[in-house]
């Protein structure tokens with residue numbers, strides 16, 4: 001008997017090789033102040049998750065994972081493509097793992113973002129093919145001051161760059177050929193690039209480049225964009241005399257920051273050329289991810305080494321125009337602080353996509369990212385491990401995970417969020433137990449948002465001031481109990497409120513007129529195909545006797561999506 005799986009494979013192969021589709025290639029498009037990803041001709045909100053990176057190397061291992069992703073309301077899976085596996089011999093490609101992922105994504109109605117683990121993964125060249133690893137003379141590595149090599153390909157090598165770009169171009173050509181259903185919506189080029197351990201590469205080619213003049217085109221660009229330079233960059237350049245020519249040290253001064261600028265130029269130029277070679281074959285949106293925040297309290301954030309961080313954002317922006325987005329990997333509990341800094345400093349505009357984050361805090365951070373920053377996508381790391389049994393951890397129903405519940409709500413709201421992006425009609429918040437209520441002006445009212453009751457509060461940060469990185473205060477303590485919400489102004493006196501709960505919201509006027517705000521009605525409900533489906537009306541005990549809106553929480557047992565209508569009196 002031909003097995004069901006066999007039939008599925010034939011069916012899926014047919015789907016993969018069906019005649020070319022007419023839907024537009026996924027692309028980025030502005031809507032007001034926001035940038036949206038357009039998939040199948042429509043804006044698409046990425047409720048994403050990144051797989052633990054090695055799992056995509058085995059289709060069998062992945063089998064139970066795909067349905068789990070769909071059950072968690074994940075609509076986009078970030079999954080690795082390793083250079084060594086697609087080009088085991090120079091010029092000979094094997095795309096079977098790519099094909100099986102596209103096929104499985106199609107079967108489970110998921111979109112994919114492929115992570116190109118080319119020259120660097122976590123800054124290290126662990127996934128380059130053996131024929132690259134074993135030919136150091138042709139494919140040179142970063143060296144330290146003593147001339148000792150490392151497991152990191154040097155950016156200062158055209159051979160390294162061109163070999164990587166050829167493989168990436170072949171990958172993009174292949175995706176274009178086989179992915180007629182547009183499952184693949186974006187590409188990450190390399191992974192968390194940047195040098196650790198030393199401030200710059202000291203191989204012979206790097207030393208020579210460091211002593212050579214700064215490329216004129218870079219200095220011309222900096223000169224033409226003086227007012228848009230990151231303050232530290234502008235200061236360094238001006239302090240050294242605003243020179244229009246000279247070596248790196250002459251133009252930016254001696255020191256580690258100059259090494260960082262130099263490395264940023266070299267990483268960005270290299271990655272930009274790899275991305276451009278891929279786009280020439282198939283122009284999907286492309287991004288880089290940046291090891292941004294500290295993963296746990298007390299651990300310093302990775303810095304310098306040319307990473308796509310705001311202090312060298314201008315360099316990345318200019319040297320790698322084929323990169324559309326620089327995405328912060330943010331594992332920190334104080335994600336909002338980091339997002340604000342990252343977005344405000346990354347000049348010019350940098351659409352917000354978070355390629356990696358923590359899936360527990362993601363339960364509430366997701367609402368903040370989409371509500372406050374017109375986020376294009378949000379992607380907790382190791383998403384495939386949240387619902388599986390392993391030693392010491394019981395298997396749970398994927399749909400019942402807190403993150404899955406948040407994604408379920410966001411799935412319902414996606415059409416409304418997309419409709420309102422870029423129009424200044426949305427806000428997002430994260431509120432913690434014991435924290436001062438936050439005041440959010442939105443439309444005709446100010447929303448005062450607080451975490452109800454006492455809850456578990458943050459271990460006191462007062463004893464030692466938190467460390468500061470580039471002006472950003474980093475939390476050094478365990479986080480408080482928190483929840484997140486987003487607010488959409490649906491009319492002059494009406495709001496949609498949704499979140500992870502529990503939260504309380506009070507309203508006060510933001511415009512002249514009667515000073516007292518009353519609640520006309522609160523409904524909990526759901527969205528189906530972008531249409532509001534009301535459930536219970538909560539005009540009694542559940543709204544504190546007409547004073548506030550209460551989202552979730554054991555005491556109120558209110559729903560997590562509510563619509564409130566207000567009025568004013570004196």
Ligand code: DGJ
Pocket residue numbers: 053122191192329356381
């Ligand atoms: C960040 C990297 O980008 C991921 O590929 C993965 O290695 C995680 N760290 C592991 O925590």
